[in-house]
Amino acid sequence: MAESIFRKLRDGGEEGELAPALTIEETVASPFGLDVSGYLLTNLSSSILAGKSKSQGLVLITFSRSPSFYLQLLKQKGIVVTSSSKWIRVLDCYTDPLGWIDQSSTGVTEGSSLVKLHKCVSDLKRLLTSIIEAGRELVGDGKTRFCVAIDSVNELLRRSSMPLVSGLLTDLRSHGTLQHET
Known part of the structure; x- marks a missing residue:
């Protein structure tokens, strides 16, 4: 099943659909969300690097784990992100979600040229702009x-209302003037 989901994400949207979307839920009853998302992330990254995906880049937004966690995960799977900054960007919403600290003190070292600290994640218009810019x-x-x-x-959702988050996801998935996948 994970392989068919991966193919759908790699190959892009169907006719009339700008981008496929996928949500993976991790709960106490099913604690494998991280494993599945890690599998999809590494396979999608490999496909982008190999030119097998319709997408030529990946913007990773981190809320629940640090950017270095994901960079290490990719590194463990044989994907070197630090040598090529042409296919991945990481928006770090984990380190300072409320905008209280200075960017120079984030502690991100490996792949730091790929990582951009995003402060005040409750401003979803600014987050959308940052994603599009990345x-x-x-x-x-x-x-x-x-x-x-x-x-x-x-x-x-802890920092914004359901309608605003839904609007962000809709904008990412189907914004008429942009070509991107979610």
């Missing part, structure tokens, strides 16, 4: 697609 850094302004991976919508 994607455009990767693929330019043309019709080239990029993927967006959000590690925890629950963390986002």
Whole structure:
């Protein structure tokens, strides 16, 4: 099943659909959400690097774990992110979600050129703009697609209302003037 989900994410949306979307829920009853999302993240990254995906870049938004956790996960799977900054960007919403600390003291060292601290995650318009800017850094302004991976919508819901989060996800998935995947 994970393989068919991965193919759908790799190959992009169907006719009339700008981007496929996927939510993975991790609960006490089913604690395998991290394993499944890690599998999908590493396989999608490999496909992007190999040119097998319609997307040519990945914007990873981290809420529940640090960017270094994901960079290490990719490294353990043989994907070197620090040598190529042309396919991945990480928006760090984990380190300072309320905007209280200075960016120079975040502690991110490995892959730090790929990681951008995003403060005050409750401002979803600013978050959407940051995601789009990060994607455009990767693929330019043309019709080239990029993927967006959000590690925890629950963390986002703790800081914003359901309608605002739903609006953000809808904008990411189907914004008419952009070409990207979620």
